Amino acid sequence: MDIAMIATEKLPVPAIRGGAIQIYLQSSAEIIAESHQVTVFSIKDSSLAENETKNGVHYIRIDEADYLAGLVKQLEAHHFNIVHLCNRPAWIERLKAASPDSKFVLSVHNEMFSESKMTREEGEKCIQAVSKIVTVSDFIRQTISKRFPDAAEKIETVYSGVDLNAYHPAWTDEGGRIRRVMREKAGLNEKKKVILFVGRLSKVKGPHILLQAIPEIAREHPDAMFVFVGSKWFGDDQVNNYVKHLYTLGAMHPEHVTFIKFVRPQVIPYFYTMSDLFVCSSQWQEPLARVHYEAMAAGLPIITTNRGGNTEVIDNGKNGIIINEFDHPHEYARVINELLSDVQKREELGRNGRRLAETKYGWKRVAENLLDAYQNA
Template identity: 25%
Template sequence: MRKVAVITPGSFVIPSARSSSVERVIEQVVPLARQDLDIRIYGTGGRGLSLKGYVHGVPCIRLPAASYHKSLVRGLTSWRPEVVEVNNRPFILQKLKARLPGVKMVLNLHSNTFIRPPSLKPGQFEAALGQADCIIVNSRYLKQFIEAGFRRMPPEIIVNHLGVRPEDFTPRFTPAVEALRGLQLAQRGWEGKKILLFVGRLIPEKGVHHIIEALPGIIAVHPDVHVLIIGSAGYSSDRETAYVRRLKQIARPVAPWITFQPYVPFPALVHWYTLGDVMVVPSSTREAFGLVNVEAMATALPIVAAAAGGIPEVVEDGVSGLLVPPESLPWGLVAPINRLLGDESLRASMGAAGLARCHRQFRWDLTAARWAQLMQRV
C-alpha cells in the first residue's frame, strides 16, 4: 500500500481531549483510511503517552517538541513515505520539501490563520504554498481565499468538507431525549428555559460578544431564554484572557440569563448539545468551515449563524437554519433568534432538515474516502 505520513502542527498531542480541531480532524479521518493506505501520524509527545502509540489503529510517532522539525526529517528519511501531508503549517512543508526530494507534498489547510499576516508576510505567500503538490481545504471559501493570493497558477486545490460520526450524537425531538433533557435542565435550575447554545473558543473571531450584546432584544420577547456559552480561550487551559474578562463584564447586566461553562472535551460535549434549543454561530468572515455547525445539525438543532466564510456551505438558509449578514451583527441576531424561539414546529423542521443533510453530506467516512482517494493519486 502507498505510504503516507500525516504531520500534525506539533502544537498539541494526539489523541487528546484538549487538543485543537486540527488534531481532532486527523484523529477522526485518518484511521478510516488505514485499509487502503500505509499511514503513520507524526506529532509531539505528552505526559503519560508513549513515544510510539496508536490512534485508532494507525501508528503515531511522538517526537520531542523542542526538536520537532529536525526529528521529523530524521523519521521521514528513515521511513521513506511516498506522500507527506502537512497540516496547517506551510513553513513545515517548505522545510520538508527541501530535505525530501521526490516525495509528494500535500498541504492540508484547516483555516487561513497560518497563511496570512503575521504568520506569512504578503511576499511569502506564493513561495510557501507553491511548494505543495496539492492543497486540501475544508471549504470553497478557503479555496477562493488561496486562489486570490496567487498571481500565477496555484497548485491543485481540493475541497474536502468535514463531518461528524452521526452515531456519536443524540438528535433532539424524540420522547426519550426530551425526557432526559428535561431532567438535566431541572437539575441546573433551567426548567422551562429556552436554551441558546454557543460552543467554541472564546476569542473575538468567534463573535461571542455579539450574542451578549443582542441578548436584551431577545429577553424583551422571550424572558424565559437562557444563554449557555461553552468554551474557553484556549484548548489546553481555562485561563481568562482580556477578551474573556471583557465578555463577563458586558454580561453583568444580563447575568441571570447567561451561564459560562469552561471547555468541555468532545466526548462529553455531545451531551451538552442536547440541552440547546437553538445553536448560535456569530463567527467572523474568517471562519473557514465551523465544525460546530455540523455537530449541531447532527443533534437536530436549528442554527442562527453569520453568513460568513464557509458557513453558508454548511447551513442552508431557511432550511436548516437562518443566516445573518455579518455586517448586521449584533442586532441582526435578534429577529431570527426570536422567530425560532417562538416557533417550536419551525425549530423541529429545521433541526430535522439539518440532521438529514448531515447524514447525507457531512460524515467522517465520506471525508475519509475522499482523502484516501486523493492520497492515492497525488
C-alpha cells in the same frame, strides 16, 4: 499506501484537548487505517505515550520545542508514499528535502497563503513542491488561487466532518434521555429555551455581541437561557481581560446566562442535545467553523454569520439562518426571537440539518475524499 499525517505544533492527537485540525486528523486517520498504513505525528502531551498504536493508527509524538526538526528526522528515517501536512505551508520545503520521493498533500484550514503569512516567493515554492492542496472550504480555496492563480489546478475543497454516532438529536430516544440528564445537572427545566454558543471566548468569535442582544431577547422570551461553552484557548481556563468583560456582561443577566468552561471533546455533544438553538457569531472571515457540522449532527437549527466559509454548509431557511449584519446585536435578537417563537420551524431546520450531515458530512465521506486526493496526487 504508507501515509504520514502531520498535525500542527499547537495540540496533540488524538484530540484530548480539542482542536479542529486534531479532530479532523484523528477521525479521518482511523477510517483510512482500515485499508492503509497510517502514522500520525503531533506534539507530546503528558497524558499520552510518545509512541503508540491505537485504533489501527500509529502515533508518534514529538517535543513541541523541536517539532519541525523532529519531523525532519522522522521523514528521513522512514519513506512514506504520502505525507499529508496540515496548515503549515512554510514547512513544506524542509520536509520535502527530508523525503524527496514522497508525494506531499497540504491541507489548508486557515488563510495561510495571505501576504501576512508568507511572501510570494515562499508561496510559489510551496505550491511547486506539493502534489495536492485540499482546503476546508471554497472560501479558503479562493484565497489561495486568487493570490496564486497557478495553484488552482492543484486545489480541491474537502469539507470537514462529524462523528454522526456521537451526536443524538433530542427527538431520538437516546437524545431525549441525554437532554433530560443534562438539563437536570445544569438546573434547567424543560421550559427553558437554551441558546448554545460553543467555541473560544475570543472577540473574533463574537460572544460579546450575543450578550448585548440579551435584553431584547429576554423581553420577548423571559425563559431564554444562553449557555456559553468554551474558554480563551483550548484546554485553558485562565481568564484574560476579554473573558472578564464577558463575565461582567453575563452577570448583568444571571437569569439568562451561564458559562461552562473548557470541557472534554467527548462531552461536547451532550450540550448540543440539551439545547434548542445554536448560534455561531463569528466576526472574522472564518474558514468554516466545525461547530456547524456538530450542530447539524445534533439536529439543532443554526444561526450563523455571513463570514468566510461559514455559509457554505448552510442552505438559508432550510437548515439554518444566515445573518448578514453580523456585528449588530439587534439582528441576532430578531432572528433568535423569531425561532424561539416557532417550535415547528426550529424542528424543521434541525431535522434538515441532521439529514444533510448524514448525507454529506460524516467522517467516512471525508476519509474517502482524502484518499481520492492522495491517489490523484
